[in-house]
Amino acid sequence: MHLLELKKITRIIGNCVANNNISMHIVRGEVHAILGENGAGKSTLMKIIYGEHRSDPGGEIFLNGVKTDIASPAHAIELGIGMVYQHFRLIRPFTVLQNIILGIEPKNIFGLIDYKKARADIKKIIDTYGFDVDLDQKIEDATVGTQQRVEIIKTLYRNAEIIILDEPTAVLTPQEILDFYRIIKNLKGQGKTIIIVTHKLHEIKTIADRCTILRKGEYISTLDVSVTSEEELARVMVGRNVNLKVSKTPPTLDGEIVFEIKNVTVFGNKNTPVVKDFSLSLKRGEITGLAGIDGNGQSELVQAITGLRKIKTGSVLINKMNITNLTPKEIYQNKLGSIPEDRQRVGLVMDFKIKENFVLQTIDDKPFSNYGFILNRELTNFSNQLIERFDIRPTDSELEASKLSGGNQQKVILAREIFHNPDVLIAFQPTRGLDVGAIEYIHSELIKLRDQGKAVLLISYELDEIINLSDNIAVIHDGKLWAELDQEKIKKSTSLKEDLGLFMAGGRPV
Numbered sequence: 258m259h260l261l262e263l264k265k266i267t268r269i270i271g272n273c274v275a276n277n278n279i280s281m282h283i284v285r286g287e288v289h290a291i292l293g294e295n296g297a298g299k300s301t302l303m304k305i306i307y308g309e310h311r312s313d314p315g316g317e318i319f320l321n322g323v324k325t326d327i328a329s330p331a332h333a334i335e336l337g338i339g340m341v342y343q344h345f346r347l348i349r350p351f352t353v354l355q356n357i358i359l360g361i362e363p364k365n366i367f368g369l370i371d372y373k374k375a376r377a378d379i380k381k382i383i384d385t386y387g388f389d390v391d392l393d394q395k396i397e398d399a400t401v402g403t404q405q406r407v408e409i410i411k412t413l414y415r416n417a418e419i420i421i422l423d424e425p426t427a428v429l430t431p432q433e434i435l436d437f438y439r440i441i442k443n444l445k446g447q448g449k450t451i452i453i454v455t456h457k458l459h460e461i462k463t464i465a466d467r468c469t470i471l472r473k474g475e476y477i478s479t480l481d482v483s484v485t486s487e488e489e490l491a492r493v494m495v496g497r498n499v500n501l502k503v504s505k506t507p508p509t510l511d512g513e514i515v516f517e518i519k520n521v522t523v524f525g526n527k528n529t530p531v532v533k534d535f536s537l538s539l540k541r542g543e544i545t546g547l548a549g550i551d552g553n554g555q556s557e558l559v560q561a562i563t564g565l566r567k568i569k570t571g572s573v574l575i576n577k578m579n580i581t582n583l584t585p586k587e588i589y590q591n592k593l594g595s596i597p598e599d600r601q602r603v604g605l606v607m608d609f610k611i612k613e614n615f616v617l618q619t620i621d622d623k624p625f626s627n628y629g630f631i632l633n634r635e636l637t638n639f640s641n642q643l644i645e646r647f648d649i650r651p652t653d654s655e656l657e658a659s660k661l662s663g664g665n666q667q668k669v670i671l672a673r674e675i676f677h678n679p680d681v682l683i684a685f686q687p688t689r690g691l692d693v694g695a696i697e698y699i700h701s702e703l704i705k706l707r708d709q710g711k712a713v714l715l716i717s718y719e720l721d722e723i724i725n726l727s728d729n730i731a732v733i734h735d736g737k738l739w740a741e742l743d744q745e746k747i748k749k750s751t752s753l754k755e756d757l758g759l760f761m762a763g764g765r766p767v
């Protein structure tokens with residue numbers, strides 16, 4: 258008898274078959290990875306286990322051998338199933354402690370919230386699993402890593418035995434990821450069962466016991482991770498061989514400078530400088546990687562460059578044209594494209610259709626508008642081209658962005674920005690949440706842009722991505738340009754990754 262057994266789970270949404278007749282089981286105490294391309298149906302399946310969606314008729318769920326109808330998330334929690342969504346659902350002005358007990362606050366005999374008891378109970382959980390959190394910190398001041406820990410503690414506080422995590426490490430920095438792996442190990446050590454959706458093959462190798470692969474809504478197979486290579490996982494998932502290494506030729510040297518950030522200072526939300534006298538130049542035909550630990554000013558720098566935050570002092574030039582503090586639209590018209598960090602708030606209008614999202618900044622221009630009339634046929638043709646080229650699924654340009662899977666939302670932004678043919682592309686974590694096949698494609702598109710003589714600024718927390726793609730690497734630390742490595746230096750370095758790690762932490766190699 259298995260802890261959890263799914264039989265013939267099906268979910269059809271509109272004319273999309275998100276899950277098709279999926280049967281699988283979860284063993285008590287295992288870490289079970291769920292792998293599949295963007296839109297394969299992973300999140301949908303997880304939401305069915307968590308009671309947020311129901312299977313269509315014919316699908317059944319057995320918990321400890323008993324057929325169970327999981328009616329709602331509240332019911333799932335009662336049954337010992339917890340879930341951490343990719344977009345956290347915490348109350349920002351509340352403290353960590355208040356968020357953990359929210360909705361099930363222990364009361365004292367006077368009917369008041371018994372904070373002492375709550376604190377003691379949470380303390381027990383924290384000590385058992387080795388969480389690092391400050392219970393009195395407000396969520397709005399907490400890092401993404403902390404917020405995630407709070408979400409996990411929340412499930413444990415509600416006595417979850419099965420914990421579902423949907424792409425938990427997509428939002429974490431490399432340092433936070435290591436801590437996350439440690440927590441997973443401890444959870445497993447205490448007999449908890451973990452179901453984890455992830456696109457990262459090395460992560461599956463590191464923490465998972467078994468891995469179930471979905472493709473286009475269907476169950477493909479469940480593999481024993483210890484005897485399966487990353488290449489094999491990728492092949493089963495995509496249905497073809499995937500090139501896991503980036504292949505690129507050296508850049509054409511002597512590109513002229515096309516983009517300049519000159520002594521830029523930007524203030525953060527607390528009205529103190531977070532980008533400090535920062536300067537960087539980008540050349541045509543080169544990808545420049547900006548490495549750094551999350552929270553060292555990269556978000557504010559990019560917001561300032563793209564017109565979303567004020568530049569206090571300094572200037573930004575594209576093709577020698579001063580674009581400092583212009584509006585986002587003006588900046589875009591000056592051929593600066595950007596893949597923003599926050600897709601759902603800045604990158605997309607979630608309740609607009611895919612095709613409308615493709616032309617957010619250009620709808621008033623030819624060929625889509627003529628004397629104020631929107632030319633729908635032009636727009637549909639254009640959209641279909643992008644959808645095909647970037648393999649956006651489903652292929653219906655009339656669908657609202659909110660109905661796309663996470664990875665496909667990301668592809669809509671990438672398609673729009675790359676197709677706009679910018680002279681300079683600012684790419685903030687461009688492959689976050691994408692499956693390996695899509696990553697391979699996006700990397701090749703970025704290299705193509707470079708080879709057409711464009712400049713790319715790649716901001717990523719993944720050092721491997723920076724090292725694989727970049728021709729030059731800059732390091733940002735404490736809002737300052739901390740180090741710059743040109744092609745020569747990169748080629749000569751025998752310990753590039755270690756050196757970069759040291760720079761990112763604010764050190765200097767001896």
Ligand SMILES: Nc1ncnc2c1ncn2[C@@H]1O[C@H](COP(=O)(O)OP(=O)(O)OP(=O)(O)O)[C@@H](O)[C@H]1O
Pocket residue numbers: 270271273274275293294295296297298299300301302650651659660661662663664665690
């Ligand atoms: N409300 C909806 N209306 C229409 N289609 C939907 C809706 N919700 C989900 N879908 C479709 O169901 C399919 C599966 O989506 P799901 O979010 O489960 O994918 P996923 O495997 O989690 O992908 P990703 O890796 O990109 O997060 C997708 O094709 C998606 O567009």
Ligand SMILES: [Mg+2]
Pocket residue numbers: 299300301662663664
């Ligand atoms: Mg998903």
